Amino acid sequence: MELFSYVRSEEPAGAVKQVSGEAKAEYLAGGTTLLDLMKLNVQSPTQLVDVNPLPLGKIEVKDEGVRIGAMVRNSDLAYHETIRKRYPVLSEALLSGATPQIRNMASVGGNLLQRTRCTYFRDTTWPCNKREPGSGCAALEGYNRSHAVLGTSDKCIATHPSDMCVALAALDAVIRTQGPKGERSIPIGEFHVAYGEDPAKESVLHHGELITAVDLPNTPFFARSHYLKVRDRASFEFALVSVAAALEIKDGKISAARVALGGVATKPWRSTEAEKALVGSKAEEASFVAAAKAAMRDAKPQKHNGFKIELARRAIVRALTTVAAME
Numbered sequence: 001m002e003l004f005s006y007v008r009s010e011e012p013a014g015a016v017k018q019v020s021g022e023a024k025a026e027y028l029a030g031g032t033t034l035l036d037l038m039k040l041n042v043q044s045p046t047q048l049v050d051v052n053p054l055p056l057g058k059i060e061v062k063d064e065g066v067r068i069g070a071m072v073r074n075s076d077l078a079y080h081e082t083i084r085k086r087y088p089v090l091s092e093a094l095l096s097g098a099t100p101q102i103r104n105m106a107s108v109g110g111n112l113l114q115r116t117r118c119t120y121f122r123d124t125t126w127p128c129n130k131r132e133p134g135s136g137c138a139a140l141e142g143y144n145r146s147h148a149v150l151g152t153s154d155k156c157i158a159t160h161p162s163d164m165c166v167a168l169a170a171l172d173a174v175i176r177t178q179g180p181k182g183e184r185s186i187p188i189g190e191f192h193v194a195y196g197e198d199p200a201k202e203s204v205l206h207h208g209e210l211i212t213a214v215d216l217p218n219t220p221f222f223a224r225s226h227y228l229k230v231r232d233r234a235s236f237e238f239a240l241v242s243v244a245a246a247l248e249i250k251d252g253k254i255s256a257a258r259v260a261l262g263g264v265a266t267k268p269w270r271s272t273e274a275e276k277a278l279v280g281s282k283a284e285e286a287s288f289v290a291a292a293k294a295a296m297r298d299a300k301p302q303k304h305n306g307f308k309i310e311l312a313r314r315a316i317v318r319a320l321t322t323v324a325a326m327e
Contacts, residue, residue: 001038008050012178012210018049020180020208027051027210029071029107032098033114040122042131056109056212059083065218067176070109070211074164075100077108087216089225089244093167096229099236109211111164112175112191113203117238118147118158129155130199137199140302146240149299149308151266156199157302159263160192161238166262167227169270170244171216179209192267202267221248221256224326228319230263230311239263241312243319247283254278254287259295259320264312271295274316283324285317292316 006028009015019025026034026045029052037043056069061082068077077083078094094103120126120138127136139147139157147157165188173188186204193201205211216222225246231237242262248255257278261269274295281287292313299309 001041002044004038004045005047006050007047008053010053012054012056012212015049015051015054016178016180016208016210018047019210022047023207025049025208027109029110030073030105031110032102032106033110037115037122041124042122051210063218066216068108068214068216070107070213072108073104074098074106074108074111075103078103086218086223087167087171087225088223089170089227089246090164090167090216092227093163093229093242093244096227096242097163108164108214111162112168112211112214113205114160114162114165115202116158117161119143121158130158130195130202133198133200143304144302145304146238147302147305148266149264149296149301149305149312150261150269151194152300153195153197153199155197156195156266158195158199158266159238160265160267162268163227163229163239163242163262165192165268166242166260167244168214168216169260169268170225170246170258171222172219172258174215175211176213176215177205177209178212179206181206183212184209185215188268189270195266222246222258224248224323225258226319226322226326228315228322230315241308241315243312243315245316245319245323247278247320247323249283249324252282254281254283257291259291259316261295261312261316264299264308273297278320285321288317288320288324289313291320 025047028048056071060067126138175186229242244260246258259274274291277291277294
């Protein structure tokens with residue numbers, strides 16, 4: 001870990017000014033990702049701006065939906081009564097991630113910016129286009145069992161690690177930010193960037209732009225939702241495959257659907273292909289199988305992770321079956 005300066009900020013505008021004014025400054029919230037990467041010398045900020053004192057720690061329930069402050073802790077959000085009732089998929093996703101101790105520290109804003117767990121990204125002895133653009137991707141020819149099969153490029157195949165973000169992708173979340181050029185509202189589907197030619201760019205945020213809140217719409221059928229996570233062990237493990245699903249069912253037919261995937265893609269993966277296959281179909285296994293096939297149609301396996309395609313199909317069917325059985 002290299003030397004850095006540390007300051008605390010009491011209000012958002014001041015925090016934005018401090019970070020945007022220094023090229024290698026970073027925000028510090030829970031620190032559950034950033035401090036790890038600093039210890040590994042993957043990230044070496046010259047200044048940390050502590051945003052924990054900022055007044056961004058509220059969960060506000062409104063007629064139009066719920067506003068979640070960026071400094072709300074994952075554990076507080078997971079156990080919030082309105083979240084558990086209206087958006088169970090989000091509560092389940094949060095509770096499936098990390099450990100209670102980490103959830104008590106991790107913030108909503110920080111979770112949105114989680115960086116990949118790719119071994120080659122986290123080990124500076126290997127080439128990595130995400131860590132050092134133009135250096136190459138060791139995972140392409142290396143051990144890539146945990147890597148992505150959707151949204152990949154010849155520059156990077158790393159998976160996005162967040163459970164929370166998969167649920168937010170299914171819930172039509174909107175990210176609120178404040179930056180040097182003012183405030184923005186960014187739909188979750190536009191927030192994370194496909195890797196393409198520049199894997200180091202992971203979101204549309206500008207340097208110094210601060211996440212202030214996440215808005216969830218008041219969509220009634222989101223109460224009929226579920227998060228399924230398949231992993232190598234039962235706790236403190238990242239997903240091999242995960243599915244966030246929500247269904248609106250009327251007279252036995254699906255009138256609206258949301259399907260998002262984790263563990264298989266370079267960003268939280270909303271599957272509009274699966275949703276199109278579901279809408280208008282009967283809420284039965286044959287429809288779920290068709291949706292699962294549509295979701296994974298463009299998957300591109302690597303040497304060690306081809307199993308993820310069939311695993312994802314089965315997980316999608318299982319998640320949709322669970323949601324369809326809800327009352």
